Structures are given as structure tokens and as C-alpha cells.
Amino acid sequence: xxxxxxxxxxxxxxxxxxxxxxxxxxxxxxxxxxxxxxxxxxxxxxxxxxxxxxxxxxxxxxxxxxxxxxxxxxxxxxxxxxxxxxxxxxxxxxxxxxxxxxxxxxxxxxxxxxxxxxxxxxxxxxxxxxxxxxxxxxxxxxxxxxxxxxxxxxxxxxxxxxxxxxxxxxxxxxxxxxxxxxxxxxxxxxxxxxxxxxxxxxxxxxxxxxxxxxxxxxxxxxxxxxxxxxxxxxxxxxxxxxxxxxxxxxxxxxxxxxxxxxxxxxxxxxxxxxxxxxxxxxxxxxxxxxxxxxxxxxxxxxxxxxxxxxxxxxxxxxxxxxxxxxxxxxxxxxxxxxxxxxxxxxxxxxxxxxxxxxxxxxxxxxxxxxxxxxxxxxxxxxxxxxxxxxxxxxxxxxxxxxxxxxxxxxxxxxxxxxxxxxxxxxxxxxxxxxxxxxxxxxxxxxxxx
Numbered sequence: 001x002x003x004x005x006x007x008x009x010x011x012x013x014x015x016x017x018x019x020x021x022x023x024x025x026x027x028x029x030x031x032x033x034x035x036x037x038x039x040x041x042x043x044x045x046x047x048x049x050x051x052x053x054x055x056x057x058x059x060x061x062x063x064x065x066x067x068x069x070x071x072x073x074x075x076x077x078x079x080x081x082x083x084x085x086x087x088x089x090x091x092x093x094x095x096x097x098x099x100x101x102x103x104x105x106x107x108x109x110x111x112x113x114x115x116x117x118x119x120x121x122x123x124x125x126x127x128x129x130x131x132x133x134x135x136x137x138x139x140x141x142x143x144x145x146x147x148x149x150x151x152x153x154x155x156x157x158x159x160x161x162x163x164x165x166x167x168x169x170x171x172x173x174x175x176x177x178x179x180x181x182x183x184x185x186x187x188x189x190x191x192x193x194x195x196x197x198x199x200x201x202x203x204x205x206x207x208x209x210x211x212x213x214x215x216x217x218x219x220x221x222x223x224x225x226x227x228x229x230x231x232x233x234x235x236x237x238x239x240x241x242x243x244x245x246x247x248x249x250x251x252x253x254x255x256x257x258x259x260x261x262x263x264x265x266x267x268x269x270x271x272x273x274x275x276x277x278x279x280x281x282x283x284x285x286x287x288x289x290x291x292x293x294x295x296x297x298x299x300x301x302x303x304x305x306x307x308x309x310x311x312x313x314x315x316x317x318x319x320x321x322x323x324x325x326x327x328x329x330x331x332x333x334x335x336x337x338x339x340x341x342x343x344x345x346x347x348x349x350x351x352x353x354x355x356x357x358x359x360x361x362x363x364x365x366x367x368x369x370x371x372x373x374x375x376x377x378x379x380x381x382x383x384x385x386x387x388x389x390x391x392x393x394x395x396x397x398x399x400x401x402x403x404x405x406x407x408x409x410x411x412x413x414x415x416x417x418x419x420x421x422x423x424x425x426x427x428x429x430x431x432x433x434x435x436x437x438x439x440x441x442x443x444x445x446x447x448x449x
Contacts, residue, residue: 023290035180035194037343037344040345041346052135055135062107062147064248068241068242076092079300079304093213095227095233097222111136112140123260149208161217168209172204244387265417285365287325315440323369326365360418362421375432383443
């Protein structure tokens with residue numbers, strides 16, 4: 001595998017690495033969407049959708065810890081492999097494995113005892129809280145399976161075994177699709193049934209990942225002697241992983257801001273529509289992340305091996321491919337919003353409101369493909385602080401304040417809240433483009449001369 005990362009033609013290698021990552025992200029997309037699609041078909045579907053949407057805010061924060069230790073540790077392990085230091089790469093893996101287990105236990109305890117209070121803080125009303133709690137009580141029990149399957153899968157991809165990493169998510173996604181209708185409709189468990197199906201699916205994915213990282217095929221293995229936390233290693237892991245952690249954690253906080261403002265201006269119906277907006281966000285964002293993640297082992301390994309020309313060519317190709325996808329995806333949603341919305345709604349009022357919201361909400365994603373590649377490149381090269389800055393800039397400096405400021409100037413409160421998203425997306429991508437050009441000149445282009 002190392003031979004391929006170092007010598008194979010970039011376009012062929014990126015396709016080989018990115019395609020499984022994209023398919024894996026599509027599996028994740030289906031995984032996340034299927035609960036909402038089935039719940040929407042229930043008699044009280046709009047309230048059920050809102051309840052799951054509120055849980056999504058919490059789940060987003062939970063998965064932030066998989067990014068902290070998975071996306072923080074995997075590029076470091078990949079760079080060490082490029083430096084021909086596999087023992088240190090294994091030590092990074094062992095430390096991240098222990099950290100994922102510890103964080104899972106803490107999260108499960110917190111959600112079991114304080115779930116209702118957290119969901120109410122996140123925008124649950126008396127109508128939607130029972131649905132949210134039915135889902136969250138069960139889902140939280142499977143936190144450790146989510147943490148390990150998602151967090152450790154980054155280490156599989158970082159070694160270049162992207163097809164195996166893809167199967168991790170495909171297995172869980174397909175199983176969830178099969179189990180959802182059984183638990184929801186056959187056993188009449190409704191929202192709770194969706195949670196049970198998800199936990200079982202994540203458990204199977206977790207077993208798959210652990211089998212690989214304890215097996216013979218992997219380059220680096222989980223070993224007992226590397227599980228004791230090393231402060232020096234964890235400092236580097238957290239330093240690099242903090243940006244993707246922050247991006248995910250603030251996504252949860254961001255959803256809270258959207259939900260609370262929409263509940264105020266548009267009621268439970270607007271909160272239900274926001275759940276559909278999040279699904280459309282994932283339709284665009286997750287495949288772009290798949291492309292970016294496909295670049296990670298190529299960029300990290302070759303940067304460690306000082307093959308800077310291969311790094312530059314990989315980045316350039318990834319930006320072009322991501323931009324093409326984001327432009328086409330946004331144009332389709334702008335022209336045919338109803339096609340996407342009807343996957344999650346069958347009530348005329350919800351469909352009409354969601355169509356209006358989607359056209360505003362999604363427009364800024366048209367150039368976000370480039371920004372996705374910039375952020376992954378910073379992380380892949382070990383410049384976590386730079387990636388963190390632009391994540392902070394987009395959400396904390398721009399997006400969250402705009403969610404609260406714009407309704408004071410625009411009479412249509414729901415429209416104003418939605419407008420915050422495209423404004424922040426466009427401003428961030430344009431700003432990051434200028435910064436990324438300077439970054440490339442300083443850290444890569446000069447090394448080629």
C-alpha cells in the first residue's frame with residue numbers, strides 16, 4: 001500500500017482512495033436519512049421528524065469526539081508511516097482507542113441522566129420532547145459502538161485501506177435500512193424502533209472495525225502496551241483533532257441556534273423543516289467530505305516522505321472535483337427542491353415551507369467544495385490551528401451571530417434565519433481561498449523550487 005501512495009499516478013490513486021470514501025459517506029448519508037424517511041410516514045410524522053432532528057443536534061456533538069481522536073490521530077499515524085516509523089503510528093492508534101472508550105462512557109452517563117434537560121435546551125417543545133426522548137434513551141446506550149466504529153475507521157482509511165473503510169459504513173447503513181421498517185412498523189415501536197435499529201447496526205460496524213485492527217491485514221494494530229495514555233502523544237492528537245472536533249461540536253450548537261430561532265418564528269413546523277434542511281446539507285457535505293478524506297492518506301504520507309509535488313497535485317485535483325460536485329448539487333436543489341423535500345415530508349404545509357427554506361438555505365454551498373478541501377488539507381499536513389480558525393470564523397464569528405441579528409432587520413423571521421447560512425458559507429469560502437493560496441506558496445510551492 002505504501003508503494004502505491006508514493007508512486008501511483010495521482011488521478012488514478014485519488015479515484016481509488018476517494019471513491020470508497022465517497023461511497024462510505026453516502027452510506028452514512030443513507031444511515032442518517034433512513035430514520036427520517038420512515039418516521040415521516042407515521043401518522044404524527046412531522047412531530048417525529050422534529051424529535052429526531054433535535055436528537056441529531058446532540059448526536060452531532062457526540063460524533064465530534066470521534067473527530068477529536070480519529071481525525072486527530074489518523075493523519076499523525078499516516079505521517080509517521082511515511083517517515084518509516086510504524087511503531088510510533090501504533091502507539092498513536094492505541095492512545096486514540098483508549099480515549100474513544102473513555103469519552104463514550106462519560107457521554108452515555110450524561111445522556112442517560114440529563115437527556116431531557118439537554119433536549120429542552122436544544123429547542124424541544126412539550127410536543128416534540130417525548131419523541132426525542134424515546135430516541136435518545138436508546139441511542140445513547142450504543143454510544144461506544146458509534147465512537148469506536150467511526151473513530152477507528154479513520155485509522156483504516158489513513159493506511160490506504162479505503163475499500164475496507166467503506167465497507168464499515170456500508171454494512172451499518174444497509175443493516176439499518178433493513179432493520180428500520182421491521183422495528184418501526186412490524187413491531188410498532190415507532191421512534192424507539194428507529195433507535196434500536198441504529199444501535200444494532202453500529203454494533204455490527206464496530207465488530208467489523210475491531211476485527212480489522214486486531215487482524216493480520218492491517219499495517220498498524222491495536223496493542224495492549226500502547227493503550228496507556230501518553231500525554232505527549234495526546235497533546236498532538238488533540239491539537240490536530242480540535243479543528244474537526246470543533247466543526248462538529250459547533251454544528252450541534254449551530255443546530256440549537258437554528259431550532260430555537262425557528263421555533264420562535266415558525267413553531268414546530270419550522271423545526272421539522274429544519275430537520276429536512278440538515279438532510280439536504282448532508283447530501284452535499286458528506287460526499288465532499290468523502291473526496292477530502294480520500295486525499296488524506298495521499299497528502300499525509302507524501303508530505304512525511306517529502307514528495308511535495310505529489311501533495312500539490314493531489315490538492316489541486318481534489319479542489320476541482322469537489323467544486324464540480326457542489327455546483328451541480330446546489331443547482332439541482334435550487335431547480336427541483338420538491339423532489340428532495342418529498343423524501344421526508346407528505347404533509348402539504350411542511351412541503352411548502354421546506355421548499356421555500358431550502359432555496360435560501362442551500363445556495364451558499366455552491367462553492368463550499370473548495371472550502372472542504374482546504375480544511376482537510378490543513379489537517380492532513382498537521383496545521384490544525386489554521387483549520388480550526390476557519391471553522392471558528394464560519395460558525396462563531398459569522399453564522400451564529402447572523403442567525404440572531406438578521407431577523408431584527410428582515411420582517412420574515414424564518415427567511416432571515418435561513419439567510420444566515422448562505423451568507424456565512426460564501427464569505428468563509430472566499431476568505432479561505434485567499435488564505436489557502438498564501439499557505440500553499442509558503443509551505444509547498446517554495447519547497448518545489
